[in-house]
Amino acid sequence: MEQKLDQIQSATLAQIGAAASTDEIENIRVRVLGRKGxxxxxxxxxxxxxxxxxxxxxQKSNAVKxxxxxxxxxxxxxxxxxxxxxxxxxxxxxxxxxGADSSRGFSRGRMHPLSQVQYEVEDIFTSMGFEILDGPEVxxxxxxxxxxxxxxYHPARDLQDTFWTEDGxxxxxxxxxxxxxxxxxxxxxxxxxxxxxxxxYEEIDASHENTFYQIEGMMVDRDISVAHLIFIMKxxxxxxxxxxxxxxxxxxxxxxxxxxxxxxxxxxxxxxKGCRVCKHSGWIEFLGCGQVHPNVLRMGGIxxxxxxxxxxxxxxxxLVMMKFGVNDIRHFMGGDIRFLEQF
Ligand code: PHE
Numbered sequence: 001m002e003q004k005l006d007q008i009q010s011a012t013l014a015q016i017g018a019a020a021s022t023d024e025i026e027n028i029r030v031r032v033l034g035r036k037g038x039x040x041x042x043x044x045x046x047x048x049x050x051x052x053x054x055x056x057x058x059q060k061s062n063a064v065k066x067x068x069x070x071x072x073x074x075x076x077x078x079x080x081x082x083x084x085x086x087x088x089x090x091x092x093x094x095x096x097x098x099g100a101d102s103s104r105g106f107s108r109g110r111m112h113p114l115s116q117v118q119y120e121v122e123d124i125f126t127s128m129g130f131e132i133l134d135g136p137e138v139x140x141x142x143x144x145x146x147x148x149x150x151x152x153y154h155p156a157r158d159l160q161d162t163f164w165t166e167d168g169x170x171x172x173x174x175x176x177x178x179x180x181x182x183x184x185x186x187x188x189x190x191x192x193x194x195x196x197x198x199x200x201y202e203e204i205d206a207s208h209e210n211t212f213y214q215i216e217g218m219m220v221d222r223d224i225s226v227a228h229l230i231f232i233m234k235x236x237x238x239x240x241x242x243x244x245x246x247x248x249x250x251x252x253x254x255x256x257x258x259x260x261x262x263x264x265x266x267x268x269x270x271x272x273k274g275c276r277v278c279k280h281s282g283w284i285e286f287l288g289c290g291q292v293h294p295n296v297l298r299m300g301g302i303x304x305x306x307x308x309x310x311x312x313x314x315x316x317x318x319l320v321m322m323k324f325g326v327n328d329i330r331h332f333m334g335g336d337i338r339f340l341e342q343f
Contacts, residue, residue: 001042001049001057008038009064016071022083025076032068039065113343114213114332117240117320118195121215124239128232130191130217135178137197138169143177148256149295156255163199171199175216176256176313179292182218183300188307189221195316206328213316220292220302220309226259229289229310237265237286240323246272248283257290257311268322284322287314 012032019025032039043061046054111119122132135143150156156173163171178194186192194216202208219228230247237245245268249261263286267278274280289312294304302309317329324343326332331339 001045002060004042005039005057005060005064008032008042009067012068013071016068016075019075019079022076022079025072025079029072033065039068107341110340110343112332112340113320113324113326114316116343117323118213118215118316120240121236121316121319122193122195124236125191125193125217128191128235130193130219131186133178133182133185133192133194135172135175135181135194135196137171137199138165139172139177140169143180144170144172144174147180147296147299148176149293149299150255154255161200161202163201172196173200174198174313175214176311178216179218179256179296179311180300183220183297183302188302188309191217191219193217204330206330209317209329209333211333212329214313215316216311216313218292218309218311220297220307222307224291224308224310226261226291226310229312233263233265233287233289233312240319241268243268247286249289252288252290254288254290256293256296257288258293260288260290263287263289263312286318287312289313 012028015028016025019028031037034040039061043065046058046061049057126132145152145154145157155161162173165171175194175196175198178196179192182190182192182194196214196216197211198214199211202210204210217232219232226249230249233247234245237247246266248264250264252260252262254260264283265286266272267275267282267284269275269277270282272282274282278284289310292309292311297304297307297309317332320326320332321329
C-alpha cells in the first residue's frame with residue numbers, strides 16, 4: 001500500500017505540473033480525490049489493516065492527500081492568474097483612442113456646403129455691422145407680396161410660381177419677406193441680413209430647384225445710395241473668393257426697389273475672357289438689388305423723405321456652385337453622400 005501511495009503521489013504531481021488549464025486540474029482532482037478517486041478508494045481500505053498499520057498508512061495517505069491538494073491549489077491559482085493576464089493582454093481597450101479614424105470604419109460628419117458658405121457670408125456681414133434676422137418658411141401673403149409692393153395682379157403671385165397653403169398662407173418665395181419683419185422690429189439706421197430657405201413651384205433642371213437658399217440684405221439710413229450697395233457687394237465677393245472681384249449693375253425690375261438692378265461679377269473661371277460658365281459674356285449674374293421703394297419704406301413705418309436704403313437678395317446655391325465648381329443645383333437637396341463628402 002505504501003508503494004501504491006507513493007506512486008499515486010508522484011504520478012499525480014507530474015500530471016498537475018503538466019496541466020495547462022483549470023479544467024484539466026479539476027479532472028485530475030476528481031480522478032484522484034473524488035468519491036470514486038484512486039486515493040479515496042485506498043483510504044476506504046484502511047479499515048482492513050492492523051491497528052498499527054492503519055495508523056501509519058492513515059498518516060501516510062493524509063500526507064499524500066495534503067500534498068496533492070496543495071499542488072492542485074497552487075497550480076489552479078497560477079493558471080487563473082495566467083488567464084487574467086491573457087485577458088488583459090487580448091481584450092485590452094485603449095479608451096483614449098480617437099474614435100473618428102476612418103480606418104476603423106467610422107466616418108466623420110461634415111457641414112453641408114450651403115451651410116458652410118452661409119456661415120461664411122454671415123461672418124462677413126456681421127464684421128461690417130450687419131445683424132442676422134430670421135423668419136418663418138410659411139409666410140403671410142402680406143409679408144411675402146403686399147408689403148413688398150407686389151400688387152395682387154402681379155405675375156409673381158401666380159399659382160404657377162407659389163406654393164399656397166390651404167389657409168391662404170404660402171411658402172415664402174424669397175427672403176425679401178424677412179426685410180418686412182426687420183422693418184417692424186428696427187428703427188433706422190439699421191443693417192440686417194436674412195438668410196433662409198425659399199420655395200418656388202418650378203420645373204427642376206440643372207439650374208432650377210423648387211427649394212433653394214437665399215440671403216437677403218437691407219441697409220437703411222440717411223443718404224444711403226447705390227454707391228454703398230456696390231461697395232458692400234465688392235467687399236462680400238472679394239472676401240468669399242479671396243481676390244479682387246469686379247461688379248457691374250444692369251437695370252432690372254423688382255416691384256420693391258426703384259431703381260432696381262441685377263448685379264453681376266466678373267467670371268472667375270475665365271478671368272473675363274468668356275467661357276461656358278459665364279456663357280461667353282465674361283460676367284456671372286449674381287443677385288437682384290436696388291434702392292428700397294418708397295412704398296415699401298412707408299409700409300414698414302419709415303419716412304422715405306428722411307431715409308433711404310438699399311436691399312439685395314442673393315441666391316446662395318449659385319454662390320456655392322461658383323465657389324466649389326458644382327455644375328448641377330440638384331446635388332444640394334439630392335442627399336447623395338458621395339457629393340456631400342467632398343466638402
Ligand atoms: N427677392 C428678389 C428675388 O428673389 C431679389 C431681390 C431682393 C431683388 C432685394 C431686389 C432687392 O429674386
